[in-house]
Amino acid sequence: MKRSVIKILLVILLISFPVIIHQTYRWLTALPDQITIAAGHPEGRYYSMAVQLKGLLEEQLGTKVNIQQTKGSIENLELLRSGKADLGFYQPGAEYVLEGFQVEPEKARAPRQPETDRICFIANLYSQVVHVIVPVDSEIKKLADLKGYRIALGEQGSGDLAASLPLLRHAQISLDDITPTYLSYEEIEEQFNQNRLDAAIMTVGIEAPVLHELLDTGKYRILEIPFIDALTRKETYFYKYEIPAGMFRRVEPVVPVQDHRTVACGAHLLSRESVPEDLISGVTTIILHQDFLRQMQLNELFAQGHSFARDNQGFPVHAGADHVYNPELKPFLNSEFVEATEGMRSFIVSMLIASYLLFRWIQKRREKAKEHKLDRYIRQLMSIENKQMKLDGNNESDGLSLQSLLDEVTALRQDTLGQFSAHELNEDRATDVFLEMCHALSDKINAKLLGWKIDRLGEKINKP
Structure with a gap:
């Protein structure tokens, strides 16, 4: 009865095991109900891309998306590290350039704690181009002329500031040579209109709304950056970039008047290693889809594909993104599971x-x-052995007794063998021992019986 119950329970367990595993897998790999994207300033391209990504993620993955307005790359990175954001846009090299740089020392950030949840790379989206913008009638004709003027370098912790500082070093201009201001895009437009700002260094995608709003008015122009080869050699995150003539304004005054040589850096989408792989795979798939590329005018990514998307990573690739870039390497089981x-x-x-x-x-x-099966037979065998010990074969009556004991041993051995199957005889060492005991006792009795027969034969020979 007990064995039947155990068998039934084992069958039920085996039937339900795949269901349990499936439900556990779904529970452990389920997409989060809500995520947050650290998106930068509303007038920048980061933010517009986050808005587009929000709609597609909510539609395709069913995950609610919150967009958090920030001051730029450094704040985005801090939100990711603290777990307050799941996705964030970042300008490569910003943290290195701005490390220790603060306008007001008393507001310096607390030392960064060791990372327990690594920041991971998802994709390089577009080129963030460096623009040095001045009013069209300004006396500033070249980069070196910025000395002595009020210059907007970008907000604290922004990618604009991270690009402005190396650019000023390249032009051999220190912060003491200018009047630096740390303004948002909205404040830059406002102070330009109020004639309170002489120049602005803005590092944004050439499709950024704020850039077109400024330059399409015909009131501003872009300065050339000299010695670009030297700049890109010293600042490894910069690479050469050319803005086509008429990109921002195609009627007089045309902006730029001719093809404009400048520098650019990437725009990375980052996440944390702990964010579910399936979510990151979904995000990466959306970003690389042709419809998204066309809507966001990501022409470089559209033309160059994965090679551009994976360029200048700076962080380890998230496993979810790697599944999209290298689908043949995707494991059968989700690594998170x-x-x-x-x-x-x-x-x-x-x-x-x-x-x-x-x-x-x-x-x-x-x-x-x-009690073992053999215990009873062994006791009987020991009883026979005790009986044979009392007979030495010297008496004439011992012969019949010894022969009787020998027959008992033979019968006992046959009876025992009849109780065991061939498998049991092969597996149970005790049966071998018992049979050896039987043979040994038979040999003893036979020896005494032989001695008795010899004595009887001798008696007959010696009879007169």
């Missing part, structure tokens, strides 16, 4: 092994506690 269930699997295997060993121990204890 494997990691999440590793402890559970180890526990289950350990419990199964422990249960098996306990079962075997109990089984052996029971077997030892029970």
Whole structure:
């Protein structure tokens, strides 16, 4: 009865096991109900891209998306590290350039704690181009002329500021040579209109709304950047970039008047390593889709594909994004599921092994506690042996007794063999021992019986 119950329970367990595994897998790899994107300033391209990405993620993945307005790359990175954002836009090199740079020392950020959740790279989206903008009638004709003027360098912690500082170093202009201001895009437009600003260094995609709003008026022009080869050699995050003539204004005054040589850096989308792989795979797939590329005018990404998307990473690639870039390397089981269930699997295997060993121990204890099949036969054999010890074969009556004992041993051996199957005889060492005892006792009795027969034969010969 007990064995039948155990078998039924094992069958039920085996049937339900795949269902349990499937439900556990779905639970562990389920997409989060809500995520946050650290998106920069509303007038920048980061923000407009976040808005577009929000709509597609909510439509295709069913995940609610919050967009958080920030001051730029450094704040985005801090939000990611603190776990307050799941996706964030970042200008490569910004953290390195701005490390320790503060307008007001008393507002310096607290030292960064060691990372327990790594920042990971998803994709390079477009080129953020450096624009040095001045009023069209300004006396500033070249980069070196910025000395002595009020210049907007970008907000604290922004990619604009991270690009402005190396550009000023390249032009051998220190912050003491100018009047630096740290303004948002909205404040730049406002102070330009009020004639309170002489120039602005803006590092944005050439499709950024704020750039077109300024330059399409015909009131502003862009300065050339000299010695670009030297700049890109010293500042590894910069690369050469050319803005086509008429990009921002195609009627007089044309902006720029001719093809304009400048520098640019990437625009990266980052995440944390702990963000689910399926979510990041979904984000990467959306970003690389032709419809998204056309809507956001990501022409470089559209033309160059994965090679541009993976350019200048600076951070390890998130496993979810890597599944999209290298689909042939995607494992059969989601790595998050494997990691999440590793402890559970180890526990289950350990419990199964422990249960098996306990079962075997109990089984052996029971077997030892029970009388073995051979115990009765061994006792009978010992009784026969005790009887033969009392007979030495010297008496005339010993012959019949010894022959009787020998027959008893033979009958006992045959009876015993009839109680065991061939498998049991092969597996049970006790049967071998019993048979050896039988043979040994038979040899003893035969020896005494032979001695008795010799004595009887001698008596007959010696009879007169």
